[in-house]
Amino acid sequence: MSKLAAPALLAAAAAVVVTAGPAFADLPGAGDGWHPTTYSGGQIQSSSTEGEARDSRSNILHAWRGADNDNIWISLNNGPAYPLPATAGSTDHAQTLAAPMVIWTDDGGRGNFRIFHTGKDGHIYQHRIQLTTSYQLPGTLPNATQVPNNARTNTNQPVAAAALPGNSFMLAWNSQSDDSIWTMYYDAATTKFDTAQQVPNARSQDAPSLAAQVNDGDDPAPWNQVVLAFEGTDFNIYMARQQYGTPNWTNPKKVGPYTTYAPSVALTDNGYGVITFRDFDGTVGNYEINRHGDVVASFKDASYGWTNTSPLAVSSGPLVYNVLTGAGGGTSGVVWKQAADFRGQPTPPAPQW
Numbered sequence: 001m002s003k004l005a006a007p008a009l010l011a012a013a014a015a016v017v018v019t020a021g022p023a024f025a026d027l028p029g030a031g032d033g034w035h036p037t038t039y040s041g042g043q044i045q046s047s048s049t050e051g052e053a054r055d056s057r058s059n060i061l062h063a064w065r066g067a068d069n070d071n072i073w074i075s076l077n078n079g080p081a082y083p084l085p086a087t088a089g090s091t092d093h094a095q096t097l098a099a100p101m102v103i104w105t106d107d108g109g110r111g112n113f114r115i116f117h118t119g120k121d122g123h124i125y126q127h128r129i130q131l132t133t134s135y136q137l138p139g140t141l142p143n144a145t146q147v148p149n150n151a152r153t154n155t156n157q158p159v160a161a162a163a164l165p166g167n168s169f170m171l172a173w174n175s176q177s178d179d180s181i182w183t184m185y186y187d188a189a190t191t192k193f194d195t196a197q198q199v200p201n202a203r204s205q206d207a208p209s210l211a212a213q214v215n216d217g218d219d220p221a222p223w224n225q226v227v228l229a230f231e232g233t234d235f236n237i238y239m240a241r242q243q244y245g246t247p248n249w250t251n252p253k254k255v256g257p258y259t260t261y262a263p264s265v266a267l268t269d270n271g272y273g274v275i276t277f278r279d280f281d282g283t284v285g286n287y288e289i290n291r292h293g294d295v296v297a298s299f300k301d302a303s304y305g306w307t308n309t310s311p312l313a314v315s316s317g318p319l320v321y322n323v324l325t326g327a328g329g330g331t332s333g334v335v336w337k338q339a340a341d342f343r344g345q346p347t348p349p350a351p352q353w
Contacts, residue, residue: 026302027274027286027320029341033303037062037323037334039075044334049099049158049309049325053113054316056106059135061113063100067332070095072117074129076137084115084127088143094127095120098158098207099310107167107188110135114169116159119144122152122176124159149196151184152176153207157262160210162226164244172199172210172228179203179233183210202240202252204230206262209275211315213267214244223291225351229255229265229275237263237277241293243353250353255295256287266313266320271348274320274340276313282306284322286313286339290348305337318342 036043037050044050045067052062062075063084071093073081084094096117105112115127125144132138153159153173160172167188174181181202185194202208208230213223224244230252232238237259238252255275263277273289284305288296305311305324312323322339326332 025299027288027299027340028345029319029338029343030302031338034305034324034335034337037336038078039081040079041081044075044081045332046325046334047332048096049312050323050334051100051102051115051312052314052323053102053104053163055104055111055113055131057135059131061102061104061115061129063102063115064334065096065099070097070120072096072100072115074115074137074141076131082137082141084141085143087125087145090143094125094144096158097156099312101158101161103161103163103169105163105167105169105188106165112167114161114163116147116161116171117144118153118155118157118159118173119146120155122155123147124151124153124171124173147171147184148193149184151182151196157207160208160228162210162212164212164226165214170210170212170226172208174204174207179205181208181228181230183228197247199228199240199249200251202228202230202238202249203233204262205233206231207310209262209264209313211265211267211273212244213269213271213273223271223348223351225267225291227265227267227273227289227293229263231259231262231277235259237275237287239265239275239289239293241351243351250293253293255289256285256298259285261310264311264313266315268315268318268320268342270318270342270345272318272320272340272342272345274313274315276311276322276339278307278309278311282308284311284324286322288340291351292349293351301337303337305335313339318345 046064050064086092124147
């Protein structure tokens, strides 16, 4: 595997934007300031939003589109960066014009990191990476495999993904031909994808985001749900919910005012959630949501997080992190911040369906 050459780091200029309305404030338990997202060669540089996920042993996998090429690079635990290979039989690297998405699915053992990306042909592809028994990257990274059922989206839009119990997952994407949003479930027990389904009344000209909080076991937690967040064609932020194990979505509900980029949703293990979005002025906002799907409060980043790409919300236990690309001065550097800590918060009520 070839190693990514260390990119030249650009100086980041602080971008302070003042807007009318309430003073900037963070979610409960937010961290102080933004930090560079790094690999062994320095700060990750990307021309799109990066993707990341943690496994049950706190190993973290970063995936990103190169800052000066369309290759997809990965790094485990902030170590060396490697390009993902293309389809079997090809010596080329996997490429994308959009942000890659990373999830981790639990198979009862080491689990699987799964990287989804939109190919330059608009088809959706997957790389499934299982760490070695010593929890390192495998010596040969897996080729891309095309997701079946003609799953495809606009070449510059990412696919959304959410991990589900037993190594299963769900995908969501914006139609390549109209403004509809589609989802597709992968059942690990049968190793098959279900037929793609259109989300009723969900329409967007941008990529959706998907998150799930589902417990394994005979007595699953009452917040078993999958949440879809998206920018409507009226530029408002909407969300729809699905009770895990049922095929029906709630009617999309307007969550908040205008955005100009695709939002990102993350759910914690104690029933809270965050929808992160880029405001019109380039600053980052967060909506706190509970298990009902109700908006509890809205917040603007107090440390003036700024981006010219869609932000990313990711969760780890009761924590939520915001990840930005291009934070200040036009740089393509990736940064992160603890957005919220929901430990000790009141237990939200069970969802109403």
